[in-house]
Amino acid sequence: MRLANATAISLAASTLPMNMAAAQTGSVQTGNAPAGNRDAAPLGARLQGVQHFGVTVQNMDRAFEFYTEVLGGTEVMRDGDFQGVPVHYTLLTGEEIIANETGVNPRTIAVPDLAGGTQRLDVRFVQFDNVVIELLQYRDADQPQGSGDSFAEPxxxxxxxxxxxxxxxxxxxxxxxxxxxxxxxxxxxxxxxxxxxxxxxxxxxxxxxxxxxxxxxxxxxxxxxxxxxxxxxxxxxxxxxxxxxxxxxxxxxxxxxxxxxxxxxxxxxxx
Known part of the structure; x- marks a missing residue:
């Protein structure tokens, strides 16, 4: 189990650059607010806006080439080989419940086995002027990162x-x-x-x-x-x-x- 990576994927959103326009206008708070300062506020007041959009891809290298070399984004970071029970259920609880309640094999509804490590998840983040795009690829464990085939058919x-x-x-x-x-x-x-x-x-x-x-x-x-x-x-x-x-x-x-x-x-x- 790669629990450290499970933690890393949850931390990625909090460490990537915030919306540049908001930062320049001072409309987004930086630093850590005192405990309880925002916790009773309306939900919208506890957000800093949209952090990134994610898209699941069939071929990571091809998608990364498009968003960086063609459209001009820049790489923020990449990580991968995510597996294990915590990351699996963090991402796929709802789909596991559906598979269990309907009595179908999870794979038939494109649910990878991250819990057992049969499949893995790789991610890359690409920065544009005012938003980050996350590329995700679910692949079989024996497929290489980047150029390997995706776990599910598009x-x-x-x-x-x-x-x-x-x-x-x-x-x-x-x-x-x-x-x-x-x-x-x-x-x-x-x-x-x-x-x-x-x-x-x-x-x-x-x-x-x-x-x-x-x-x-x-x-x-x-x-x-x-x-x-x-x-x-x-x-x-x-x-x-x-x-x-x-x-x-x-x-x-x-x-x-x-x-x-x-x-x-x-x-x-x-x-």
Missing amino acids: REHMSPAYPRSMHICFYIRDNVDFNKFIQDLEAECARRGMTQVKANRSIKVMTEEERRAAPVTANTLKIAEGKSNCWSLIYCKGPEGEQLEFVQALGPVKQTFAEAKMKRERLIAAG
């Missing part, structure tokens, strides 16, 4: 309309040609053999050939009315089939988000 149907679906959204800079960014992203990923990286189009396409042949202006959708005026976006699949989004917020909608952020900072400062 799900074939990954529509964002499924309940419980989540996605990672990247923010395009104001002075970047968004359509060209998507064009360059797909070209770079194709060059690297990341064949699953495919952005949607904002016009009707019914075949992969039609998607590739669509005009570059269809690489993004720009909203020009309502509360989302000047919000541009496109959905895209990542190298592991994960759901990504890229957005660019200009003009009125950018101001809306800026005002909401300032309002929250004032509320936190007043509390």
